[in-house]
Amino acid sequence: MAKAFIVGAGPGDRRLLTVAAAEAIAAADVILCDRLVSDEIIALAKDSAEIIYVGKHPGEQPVTQNRIFALFSQYANENKVLVRLKGGDPYVFGRGWEEHVCLKQLGYEVTLVPGITSAVGVPAVADIPLTARGVASAFAVVTGHCCGEEKVDWEKFAGIDTLVVLMGVSERTTIARSLIDAGRPGHEPVAFVISGSTKEQRVVRADLASVALGQVDVSSPAVFVIRAVTALGGQLLIDAPQILHELETPRLVDGLGRLRSAS
Amino acid sequence: MAKAFIVGAGPGDRRLLTVAAAEAIAAADVILCDRLVSDEIIALAKDSAEIIYVGKHPGEQPVTQNRIFALFSQYANENKVLVRLKGGDPYVFGRGWEEHVCLKQLGYEVTLVPGITSAVGVPAVADIPLTARGVASAFAVVTGHCCGEEKVDWEKFAGIDTLVVLMGVSERTTIARSLIDAGRPGHEPVAFVISGSTKEQRVVRADLASVALGQVDVSSPAVFVIRAVTALGGQLLIDAPQILHELETPRLVDGLGRLRSAS
DSSP, X not given: OOEEEEEEOBSSOGGGSBHHHHXXXXXXXEEEEOTTSOHHHHTTSOTTOEEEEOSOOTTSOOOOHXXXXXXXXXXXXXXXXXXXXXXXXXXXXXXXXXXXXXXXXXXXXEEEEOOOOHHHHHHHHTTOOSOBTTTBSEEEEEESSOOTTOOOOGGGGTTOSEEEEESOSTTHHHHHXXXXXXXXXXXXXXXXXXXXXXXXXXEEEEEHHHHHTTXXXXXXXXXXXXXXXXXXXXXXXXXXXXXXXXXXXXXXXHHHHHHHHHO | OOEEEEEEOBSSOGGGXXXXXXXXXXXXXXXXXXXXXXXXXXXXXXXXXXXXXOSOOTTSOOOOHHHHHHHHHHHTTSSOEEEEEESBOTTSSTTHHHHHHHHHHTTOEEEEEOOOOHHHHHHHHTXXXXXXXXXXXXXXXXXXXXXXXXXXXXXXXXXXSEEEEESOSTTHHHHHHHHHHTTOOTTOEEEEEETTTSTTOXXXXXXXXXXXXXXOOOOSSEEEEESOOOOTTSSOOOOHHHHHHHOOOTTHHHHHHHHHHHO
């Protein structure tokens, strides 16, 4: 039986691959690869591996989903290890589920290897927590680039503390305007994390209203975070006397001395 | 300067650790560890590493957050590598942000290592996609176990395609009832993935109404997925004649033969 691994490559940095993903890539005979997967990750493949890019490259004709299914079909009767390598997590957008169904129907033995979705990992490496006690107790993830006629109903997301929009750069003005129309305050802090977890990582901060007015320049790929909570180091959250009560060791004095001077 | 790594250990399986997380654990002199982190992950630490459990063990007095801050303080002036090891992703609940702020204020050089959040990785390994074309184009993640007086307003989540509730097992009846009151249909398929990604993984499937009626037995820890889309293998999503058009190689015939017999 032909073996296939559907592998999430995470947000970009090679070190944010899982151990299982790195092993699958190293074992692959054929890799069908998305464009968002970085060269340093593909470099983990063995020299003899056949690498086929099936993602959309800017300015090129996109590879259709049926072409990907056809490639699955082509290798189904060969005794090879096929890896379908996708940016982020395979089940967070990106049609991982359809591809899993297709591979099973073609007779492959399929292993799914989850990855760190950019929706969570990219804000994290940019020090933007999606949840924080007293600030955000839930988050939602949505794609800004809807497939076909399906339109996002932004009103559904009006009340969610933190909202992460993937593939939302080109539509950011419309998205921000729709969210304000749906009741989100224009002064909400937002952030775009561009090329998150790579050497080119940049963060653009603004408020929702500026984005709605078309005043915020951003390049793709970027993760768009709405209600990006205050940057680190804002407030002192720790209560020194309380800590003294909790810990009864002489070494504490040093630590507390430093704590107190920080407040 | 003391070094600290806030590390997400992922959903449980050692092979779902990131490469960066495995390296940080192996380098650690001191590990402050949550209870959800598995023994096989902790086994990656060097023999001389000091392992301190700070998570809540069932039936034991929980370690307070201030005790954790106090331990950070205790090691702040030592030339040691401290790893704060947390289940899932450090910024998805679990107070990672507060701990990051505290470590910075204590003078540590802090590196955040994201992990696969159980909210995404656990449904994935149980073959439950959070998004799927034509079925679910967004998902939200919320905690069912709210801190202090803060109550979850379930109405906010009525319209989100897929909802993932972490730490929601003990409150599942109330949560399901609130979601139905907020307008979600009682016949929505739900799944609890228990001990996801570990050898003890089990999936309990039901509909939302049965959960609301208290008819669904589940043990903790489990990830509660509302609108858990149909299991794999349901429908044939691939269009054979279309594939023929896409791929013009003689090898296709074999593959298509198998495809046709599957339809």
